[in-house]
Amino acid sequence: MRRIAVGLAWIGALAFATSHAMDAATASYTTARDRAIAELNDAAPHMPDAELVRRDHASLQKLGSMMEGIVGPIHLEGFPTKGEYNLDTLLKEMGFGMLDGMSVKSDDGQILAVVTTESLLRIWLAQNSEDLQHPPKSGSMDVVDAFVSGEFYTSAMSDSDIAYNKYAELPVDQGAGIARAILFKPYQDYPAPYAPTGVLVAVMRGNRVVLFRKALVAPDIPECSAAYARDSKKAREQDAADRGAVAAGRVVGPSVDRDETLSNAFIHCYALRLPRTASYPALVREAQALVDLVK
Structure with missing residues (x-):
């Protein structure tokens, strides 16, 4: 923000x-x-x-x-x-x-x-x-x-x-x-x-x-979306387990911003796989066209 x-x-x-x-x-x-x-x-x-x-x-x-x-x-x-x-x-x-x-x-x-x-x-x-x-x-x-x-x-x-x-x-x-x-x-x-x-x-x-x-x-990159969905499910399960532990009076580890961690992991995955997509050369050409406007 x-x-x-x-x-x-x-x-x-x-x-x-x-x-x-x-x-x-x-x-x-x-x-x-x-x-x-x-x-x-x-x-x-x-x-x-x-x-x-x-x-x-x-x-x-x-x-x-x-x-x-x-x-x-x-x-x-x-x-x-x-x-x-x-x-x-x-x-x-x-x-x-x-x-x-x-x-x-x-x-x-x-x-x-x-x-x-x-x-x-x-x-x-x-x-x-x-x-x-x-x-x-x-x-x-x-x-x-x-x-x-x-x-x-x-x-x-x-x-x-x-x-x-x-x-x-x-x-x-x-x-x-x-x-x-x-x-x-x-x-x-x-x-x-x-x-x-x-x-x-x-x-x-x-x-x-x-x-x-x-x-x-x-482009969408299905491998990254699938990894995000899998990790999000694990994070929700962990959040539920932590809430149950707190309700039972047990001590849990320090809180973490799982949404930020998940988002960063998705973006890292996207950046890593993007150059292998069929759309990548066209994206580079669009960026280069803007650079070339400045003489």
């Missing part, structure tokens, strides 16, 4: 600026964003809801114009050249803390892209290390680690409590830059025993970063 990012360390942008070159437009944007977030959330407890929404919307419009200038025209075949500001709200509630950038849907509405810069991505990663459940080694999650992390895409692209669970990485030719692709399934509880329903792709070319999300049809 995605955690609501109520305590992001927005001051981290200043630390980033001391060790990385940041252009004037990006520096002006992060300063204006941090100021707007602080002022709005300080005023929130004392402000009527209607006025709070109005001020949030007005601030988003101003910051969106600044972001549009930083990102510039969007050059992706099959997409409009102009997108919308990717931040959903400046209030520290559901939808807060998404990746700074511009979001745009393909002309057919099937693909979502978020376009940003390497500078903004690295600032965001430094600020969100705790929310990404990634203990920072040098102040932030590594770009490659982020690009294959379900938590990264959840925090960067999802404005709801829907999380993106990674099933498997797909091999793509990254060309002159960095590119990664993962199969995923959105979920609120545990995603097993169902197949993934989409692909997430991240590409970095120079200072340009593009994230893609696209729905697709991935």
